[in-house]
Amino acid sequence: MIGQQHHVSGAHFAFTDRWGGVSAAPYEQLNLGGAVGDDPAAVRTNRARAAEALGLDPADVVWMNQVHGRDVAVVDAPWTEGDAPPVDAVVTSRRGLALAVLTADCTPVLLADPVAGIAGAAHAGRPGLVAGVVPALVAAMTERGAEPSRILAHTGPSVCGGCYEVPEEMRAEVAAVVPEAWATTSWGTPSVDVTAGVRAQLAAAGVQLRPQPQPCTRESTDHFSYRRDRTTGRLASYVWLGGAPGEAAL
Incomplete structure (x- = not known):
């Protein structure tokens, strides 16, 4: 159900996989997306189970x-x-309030400054990458007292650059804004690496992202992938802060 969890200095990060829920095919099992055609009662149950x-x-x-x-x-x-x-990023200073991002190939971006007591989350697909949702999120957190060099950052399961095939013109358009997103598929055609682009944008904003193992949603049968299956469920990524500033995570 919960594919990965990380706890650092009172900041909590978690990513789901597709298992442990009640949704039927083609959304099996832990679909957390409420706007993809699944039974709303199943989605509510799945969200409660994940939480x-x-x-x-x-x-x-x-x-x-x-x-x-x-x-x-x-x-x-x-x-x-x-x-x-209609937003693709949220910021909170309320401890214990979890911010969730829904994805099925896009890159979920989770940020937290435990000292300032500020958490943020963003949904970064190719359009959001080009639009600059991640720099906008960092700026919103900084305006509220976060320090970029202190922000803890995680990205979650997403389609990799080796699988995200796009037309040559689209790759050029993305790379003109975020050069680091320029990529080639494993079969030699133009592609975009959204996560590489997100990492570059975070670095440019002063946020250091440690290397992290990250499954490719298109390649992994444990994850939902829109590019692979079209009609499918959605994964969720969560970030929240617990306790008082500087609290050691359990």
Whole structure:
């Protein structure tokens, strides 16, 4: 159910896989996306199971209305169902409030400054990468007291540059904005490496991202992939802060 978890200095990061839920094919099993055609009751059950596995109250998870843009919302509580604004990044200073990103090939970006008590999350697909959602998130956190050099950063499961085939013109358009995203598929055609682009944008903003093992969603049968399956579920990535500033993680 929970593919990876990381706890550092009171900052918590978690990423789901596709197993342990109640959704039927083609969304089996742990689909956490509410806008992909799955039974809403199954999605609610899945979200509750994932939250409880992380020790979270399902009512303390913020879900975005993701639109592949660069807008950032500051939150101190989840939106009521159906009222989430169209944003692709969220920031909070409320400890214990988890920020969630839904993906099925795009790159989830999780950030936290435990000293300042600020967490942020972004949904970075190819359009969001070009639009600059990640620099916008870092800027929003910095405006509220975060220090880029102190921010802990994680990216989650996403399609790799060796699998994300695009037309040559599209690769050129992306690389003109983020050169580090220029890539070639394993079969020799043009591609985009969104995660490499995100990492470059974080570095340019002063955020250091340690090397992390990261499964390719298109290659891994343990993860949902839109490019592989088209009609499919969504993974979730979570970030939250617990306790007082400087608290050692359990």
